[in-house]
């Protein structure tokens with residue numbers, strides 16, 4: 001079985017090209033592939049399959065040729081993976097399977113967030129204000145709907161679903177209760193701003209924080225962040241660590257960074273802005289206004305090869 005390995009700010013994926021949807025992918029096989037000692041090692045698997053050929057995506061086939069069939073490292077599905085979409089797009093480009101527009105193409109130039117600037121006037125041209133993107137950019141089907149990707153220099157930017165801020169809920173970590181905000185990005189998030197005196201490096205994320213299972217019946221990704229501060233080149237800067245549902249602590253989470261940006265802007269009293277989110281694996285830039293959410297950052301392919309399936313399961 002052919003595979004490619006890639007990452008976006010250290011959030012790493014095994015990519016499995018399967019255009020016709022013929023791979024017998026199972027939770028056990030995904031977990032074995034993602035095993036960092038006995039397998040290839042990754043936070044998740046991205047199966048590359050034509051939307052037409054996958055039951056979960058056939059309804060989106062008129063809008064998107066390709067479906068990102070995302071699985072967490074433990075073999076569970078997730079609705080959305082922002083870094084996954086960016087790495088998936090990098091693969092499609094490299095394999096010659098798609099040609100997404102660059103930010104210098106008509107209609108995308110100066111698009112919100114992609115430039116990292118504050119010009120959001122391209123919003124209508126790029127996204128049209130729809131919840132999940134509106135037509136310019138390479139459409140990618142996900143379990144949370146169709147999103148759109150564009151190339152910006154070395155980076156890939158995705159027009160994501162709008163983060164929806166919900167109520168309050170706590171995460172308990174090492175016996176300490178940390179207040180957080182529920183955010184829906186297609187997948188569930190809980191964003192906790194650390195109180196004064198608690199530093200990100202001291203958090204023990206070797207275990208899942210305890211969360212309210214009534215609020216999160218299907219589990220949740222928990223982001224811990226510093227308070228947003230103004231910074232050169234963006235309206236706000238935050239540092240973030242994340243414990244992901246199905247993958248444990250990862251170096252980065254794109255949908256999590258969008259959730260974080262929404263909370264940081266709200267807490268700063270800003271209706272819109274550019275938020276630089278530093279994760280252990282690098283920097284993601286999120287540009288958010290009332291109608292659009294762009295996630296931008298590097299996406300890199302680092303290896304390719306053949307998986308020996310009998311050895312993997314042996």
Ligand SMILES: N[C@@H](CCC[C@H](N)C(=O)O)C(=O)O
Nearest residue numbers: 078081082083187253254255
């Ligand atoms: N790292 C991803 C999110 C992957 C899915 C998540 N673990 C979940 O179960 O919702 C990202 O970049 O968004």
